[in-house]
Every structure is written in structure tokens, then in C-alpha cells.
Amino acid sequence: MDFIEVGIISEVKDDRARVSIGSMVTDFLPVIQMANEFACGFVPTRVGEQVVVLPIRGSLNAGVVLRSIYQTAHEAPGVDTKEQLFVFEDGIKMSYNTASSTLTISSPKQINIKCVNVDLNAKNINATAQNTTLKSHSISFTGDMRLNGNLNVSGNITDIKGDLTGHSHSDSDGGTSLPR
CATH class of the missing domain: 2.40.50.230 (Gp5 N-terminal domain)
Incomplete structure (x- = not known):
């Protein structure tokens, strides 16, 4: 036996x-x-x-x-009793800390999310990147928007009063000129 x-x-x-x-x-x-x-x-x-x-x-x-028993070759990646932690061989780390209610995902390369719809609800959102590209047939913003930097538009610009791209101005001398 x-x-x-x-x-x-x-x-x-x-x-x-x-x-x-x-x-x-x-x-x-x-x-x-x-x-x-x-x-x-x-x-x-x-x-x-x-x-x-x-x-x-x-x-x-x-x-x-x-499985698995911690050993010298595979020691515990952390011992915080308030945090569940997963560390993968390629450097991906995922943790959830119950003391701070914080979910953290860290990847040395890429994260892909594929689904039908994404709803993101947060008090504040901060995103930092060297370059950001959004591709969509249509993008809508609701609320005030501030742009610190240049705006380069390859299409038409319109507002609630009409076309801003090809409109002209009445000059003080009675003529018209294109926007400057």
C-alpha cells in the first residue's frame, strides 16, 4: 500500500x-x-x-x-496576504490587492482585448503612450474638450454654424478673404 x-x-x-x-x-x-x-x-x-x-x-x-509546491527553483513571487499574484515566465504579472481593491496587469509586450462591446466606467482615466491611434467609422465626444498642442485635420471641419473649411471672411475694405 x-x-x-x-x-x-x-x-x-x-x-x-x-x-x-x-x-x-x-x-x-x-x-x-x-x-x-x-x-x-x-x-x-x-x-x-x-x-x-x-x-x-x-x-x-x-x-x-x-501541484505545485514552492521550491528553490520556483519560489513564491510574493507573500502579501492581501494580494493574489500570478507571474508568468515571459514577465507578465497579474495581481489583485484586496486592501486597495486594485487589479494590476503588467506586460512587457502586448495585451489584446477582443469582444463585441466595451464599456469603461471610471471617475478619471489617464492614458500615456508615445503614439495613440483610434480607428472607427465615427467617434463622438460628449463634454468639454481641451487640446494642448497642434490640430492637423485632413478632412472638413464643421461646427453648429456650418463649414469652417472653405468659408470666407468679409474684410474691412469690403472684400473677402480666406481664413488665415
């Missing part, structure tokens, strides 16, 4: 793994992941990951793999 054992992942095949426990290597065992009707998740298992094997009916070869 086998007991609960700590081992190291030695081989991975899809959603199953073999575990080295001393000189013994288990059969390919299922790795516990989040999987139910509400949601399913997958976190790839890696060779070298320290895990626990839970035997079923006393057999490690019929058991399941419970």
Missing part, C-alpha cells in the same frame, strides 16, 4: 504527467486542474515541477497529481 508522496515531474504528455519519487517513476497520471461545468482552466505542467501524488486505493500508479 502506497502513501501520499512528494515527487518531481519527469515527463509530460498532454494533461498527464509521470512523477519520479526516489527511484520509482509513476505511470502517466492525471494532473489536478480547475475543471467543472462553470469553467475549465489549463496550466501547463513542466518537467522539474515538484508535486504531490495522491494514491487512489493505495496505488501511486492509479493516483492523481496535485
Whole structure:
């Protein structure tokens, strides 16, 4: 009869793994992941990951793999008891701090969001970038707008009084001139 054992992942095949426990290597065992009707998740298992094997009916070869145990090669990325933190191998960090109610996502490269509609509601929005491009058939702003810098328009400009692009002015001498 086998007991609960700590081992190291030695081989991975899809959603199953073999575990080295001393000189013994288990059969390919299922790795516990989040999987139910509400949601399913997958976190790839890696060779070298320290895990626990839970035997079923006393057999490690019929058991399941419970992961992961912090170790020297994979230490806890943080120990703040008010923050849940995920750090990925490429530098992506996602955290949620319950003390400040702050969700933080940090990416060294790119973030893509794809959906039908986006509703963003905030007291204040601050965006900083070297360049910003918005593509849309139509863009509407409601409220006062301040532009600090130059305005370069490649199309027509109109306001509630009409066309500002091709209008002319009456000069003091009775003639007309184009806008300056």
C-alpha cells in the first residue's frame, strides 16, 4: 500500500504527467486542474515541477497529481496576504490587492482585448503612450474638450454654424478673404 508522496515531474504528455519519487517513476497520471461545468482552466505542467501524488486505493500508479509546491527553483513571487499574484515566465504579472481593491496587469509586450462591446466606467482615466491611434467609422465626444498642442485635420471641419473649411471672411475694405 502506497502513501501520499512528494515527487518531481519527469515527463509530460498532454494533461498527464509521470512523477519520479526516489527511484520509482509513476505511470502517466492525471494532473489536478480547475475543471467543472462553470469553467475549465489549463496550466501547463513542466518537467522539474515538484508535486504531490495522491494514491487512489493505495496505488501511486492509479493516483492523481496535485501541484505545485514552492521550491528553490520556483519560489513564491510574493507573500502579501492581501494580494493574489500570478507571474508568468515571459514577465507578465497579474495581481489583485484586496486592501486597495486594485487589479494590476503588467506586460512587457502586448495585451489584446477582443469582444463585441466595451464599456469603461471610471471617475478619471489617464492614458500615456508615445503614439495613440483610434480607428472607427465615427467617434463622438460628449463634454468639454481641451487640446494642448497642434490640430492637423485632413478632412472638413464643421461646427453648429456650418463649414469652417472653405468659408470666407468679409474684410474691412469690403472684400473677402480666406481664413488665415
